[in-house]
Amino acid sequence: MIWDWHFAGKILPDLLRGLVVTIEATLLGYVVALILGLVWAILRRSPSRIVNQTVRWVVEFIRSTPLLVQLFFLFFALPSTGLQFSALVTGIIGLGLHYSSYTSEVYRAGIADVPVGQWEAATALNLPRRRVWFGVVLPQAVRKVIPTLANYLIAMFKDSPLLLAITVPEMLHSAYDVGARSLRFLEPMTIVGVLFVIVSVLSSLLLRRLEFRYGNN
Amino acid sequence: MSDVLSSYPLLLRGAWVTIQLTLYGSALALVLAFVFGLVGLARSAWLRAFGRIYVEFFRGTATLVLMYWFFYALPLVGARFTPMFAAVLALGLNVGAYGAEVVRGAVKAVPKEQYEATVALNMRPAQRLRRVLLPQAIALMLPPFGNLLIELMKGSAVVSLISIADLMLRAQQLRQSTGQTTSVFLVILVMYFVIAQVLQLLVRYLERRADIMLGRRPGREARSPLETLGAAK
Numbered sequence A: 001m002i003w004d005w006h007f008a009g010k011i012l013p014d015l016l017r018g019l020v021v022t023i024e025a026t027l028l029g030y031v032v033a034l035i036l037g038l039v040w041a042i043l044r045r046s047p048s049r050i051v052n053q054t055v056r057w058v059v060e061f062i063r064s065t066p067l068l069v070q071l072f073f074l075f076f077a078l079p080s081t082g083l084q085f086s087a088l089v090t091g092i093i094g095l096g097l098h099y100s101s102y103t104s105e106v107y108r109a110g111i112a113d114v115p116v117g118q119w120e121a122a123t124a125l126n127l128p129r130r131r132v133w134f135g136v137v138l139p140q141a142v143r144k145v146i147p148t149l150a151n152y153l154i155a156m157f158k159d160s161p162l163l164l165a166i167t168v169p170e171m172l173h174s175a176y177d178v179g180a181r182s183l184r185f186l187e188p189m190t191i192v193g194v195l196f197v198i199v200s201v202l203s204s205l206l207l208r209r210l211e212f213r214y215g216n217n
Numbered sequence B: 001m002s003d004v005l006s007s008y009p010l011l012l013r014g015a016w017v018t019i020q021l022t023l024y025g026s027a028l029a030l031v032l033a034f035v036f037g038l039v040g041l042a043r044s045a046w047l048r049a050f051g052r053i054y055v056e057f058f059r060g061t062a063t064l065v066l067m068y069w070f071f072y073a074l075p076l077v078g079a080r081f082t083p084m085f086a087a088v089l090a091l092g093l094n095v096g097a098y099g100a101e102v103v104r105g106a107v108k109a110v111p112k113e114q115y116e117a118t119v120a121l122n123m124r125p126a127q128r129l130r131r132v133l134l135p136q137a138i139a140l141m142l143p144p145f146g147n148l149l150i151e152l153m154k155g156s157a158v159v160s161l162i163s164i165a166d167l168m169l170r171a172q173q174l175r176q177s178t179g180q181t182t183s184v185f186l187v188i189l190v191m192y193f194v195i196a197q198v199l200q201l202l203v204r205y206l207e208r209r210a211d212i213m214l215g216r217r218p219g220r221e222a223r224s225p226l227e228t229l230g231a232a233k
Helices: A005-044 A049-063 A067-077 A087-112 A116-124 A129-166 A171-182 A186-214 B002-006 B008-039 B045-060 B063-077 B083-109 B112-120 B125-162 B167-178 B181-213 B225-232
Strands: none
Touching: A005 A049, A005 A087, A005 A129, A005 A171, A005 A186, A049 A087, A067 A087, A067 A129, A067 B125, A067 B167, A067 B181, A087 A129, A116 A129, A129 A171, A129 A186, A129 B063, A129 B125, A171 A186, A171 B063, A186 B045, A186 B063, B002 B167, B002 B181, B008 B045, B008 B083, B008 B125, B008 B167, B008 B181, B045 B083, B063 B083, B063 B125, B083 B125, B112 B125, B125 B167, B125 B181, B167 B181
């Protein structure tokens, strides 16, 4: 069997529709990961030992178990608790939850990097806790870790094909469908691979610009 | 829950396949990481470009896409792989690309004076690497390698999608036969967690060994008798 350009052109629109779903899931999942990661990072600084140790182990657990298993768990177990989500929403929650364990480490490093003097000054000024976090610490901490956080967007994009396992119609899923219907797997699979590389390389070029802009360390 | 627990032999068999995949995959990844990491440091621009292409390509594709490609697309052009081989190849190539960047970064991070000293001592390039640069670089590589090892172990769960009977696939079978979705997945999540923790302990041990080897952390044998006497006083 040899490469058929005509066939490749015919299936491209299908695959691009899949790419849109892939990107949608990645971006929304990323928003979940950014917010949830920040929540984990702040809770880990809680003075209560019970809270910070619990969060520590929960995050460690999420980080060291496979995303695929977590997705299945959410997909099959959530409905039994009465929460009914579409496959795509479950996928977004799963991706976001998994990657929040990575982003929380990134935030944690950023927060640890804020000089102690800043905390002391905030205490001396008698700022309320909320303002200490949102007015003083986080603006400095987050700025420093923006390039690292952006790295995880790319990593997440590459994990998004796993959503096909819970029937989300993303790119690899559409490629598989096309392949199963026409019994030609070479073209769809290759195109998907190439599209992945193109999007990843483009976004890592963007990332380098981000690093240039924010990275003085 | 008891149904799930009583079928533990099935899950253990799955876990063994997961561990095997992790071992083979990381062995391949380690070799690729060193080869392409060192190629990335070569003086020839052509060699460096070759290394870059490998790294960018395999860091850019998803493991699952690669695996599907090996498993579904390549047989059509005549290259037929067993599922296990396709899986190990995809995992190894993918993680190897990340590893190559780690190797390159670590060798570059060894202080420049060390390199200059090897030149001053008239060592051959191979000797410089083997006796001076790599031993120091390996200590720097271990922590990121540890992370990659866990990533690889987690990534191996996707092989169930090309019908390899790893822990994930066994869980699927068990789910279908017992219908106890939640407890099946909870049990294998815990199993994956345990495997990850064991791997982490292993890497920590290697890190300690590397530090002792480089004299950065006092080992038991490194302490002189005089010091021990002093401590006793």
